[in-house]
Amino acid sequence: TQLLKQSPQFLSIQEGENLTVYCNSSSVFSSLQWYRQEPGEGPVLLVTVVTGGEVKKLKRLTFQFGDARKDSSLHITAAQPGDTGLYLCAGAKWNDMRFGAGTRLTVKP
Amino acid sequence: DAGITQSPRHKVTETGTPVTLRCHQTENHRYMYWYRQDPGHGLRLIHYSYGVKDTDKGEVSDGYSVSRSKTEDFLLTLESATSSQTSVYFCAISWTGENGNTIYFGEGSWLTVV
Numbered sequence: 001t002q003l004l005k006q007s008p009q010f011l012s013i014q015e016g017e018n019l020t021v022y023c024n025s026s027s028v029f030s031s032l033q034w035y036r037q038e039p040g041e042g043p044v045l046l047v048t049v050v051t052g053g054e055v056k057k058l059k060r061l062t063f064q065f066g067d068a069r070k071d072s073s074l075h076i077t078a079a080q081p082g083d084t085g086l087y088l089c090a091g092a093k094w095n096d097m098r099f100g101a102g103t104r105l106t107v108k109p
Numbered sequence: 110d111a112g113i114t115q116s117p118r119h120k121v122t123e124t125g126t127p128v129t130l131r132c133h134q135t136e137n138h139r140y141m142y143w144y145r146q147d148p149g150h151g152l153r154l155i156h157y158s159y160g161v162k163d164t165d166k167g168e169v170s171d172g173y174s175v176s177r178s179k180t181e182d183f184l185l186t187l188e189s190a191t192s193s194q195t196s197v198y199f200c201a202i203s204w205t206g207e208n209g210n211t212i213y214f215g216e217g218s219w220l221t222v223v
Contacts, residue, residue, distance in 0.1 A: 006151075030210075031210065033211065033212070040217075041216055041217070042199050042201075042214030042215055042216050042217050043152070043199075043214050044214075045211060045212070045213065048211055088151065088152065090152075090212070092210045094210070096154075097142075097154070097203070097210065097212050098154075099144075099151045099152040099153075100151055101149055101150060101151035102151055
């Protein structure tokens with residue numbers, strides 16, 4: 001059973017569209033992280049959110065941590081083909097880090 | 110760059126043979142992890158280490174053992190490889206900063222058990 005559920009599992013959109021992916025859990029985490037992974041490589045950290053309700057922006061990417069620190073969302077504005085990849089969320093409890101199964105995003109030119 | 114090197118990067122082995130994957134780090138981090146990544150399951154923790162000779166099991170530890178005789182090296186051993194252990198294996202280190210615990214991954218080791 002996945003502790004963190006990500007939705008959707010797959011998303012295929014056209015360049016320029018906006019999108020939101022979700023990461024949900026019934027557990028409370030001390031922090032939550034988003035990673036992006038490209039084929040043949042390891043996941044690369046995008047952002048860490050720590051405080052309930054926190055919003056962080058990274059260029060066209062907006063990350064939000066739920067008030068109860070159980071869920072998070074990633075919103076991409078005006079998606080580009082370079083955004084294509086697997087997006088993973090991970091929740092931390094002390095040194096135990098649990099990952100969702102990921103959202104595979106394809107942005108078509 | 111967290112200075113993590115995994116070897117081998119790719120390996121094909123036969124069922125029943127032992128296999129050892131090596132993770133080497135250059136930053137003297139205390140915590141090291143081994144994950145496997147499979148479609149539909151995401152990354153699952155196999156074992157982790159919190160210091161030299163200090164290791165503990167993760168959520169999918171059956172069939173795997175680990176050793177850490179030096180801070181910089183964390184070895185993952187499949188005692189007798191099975192086809193269900195065909196996967197991509199990622200080593201990781203964690204670093205605790207102002208944003209809490211952050212994990213950095215190596216580039217992965219692709220293992221095929223035939």
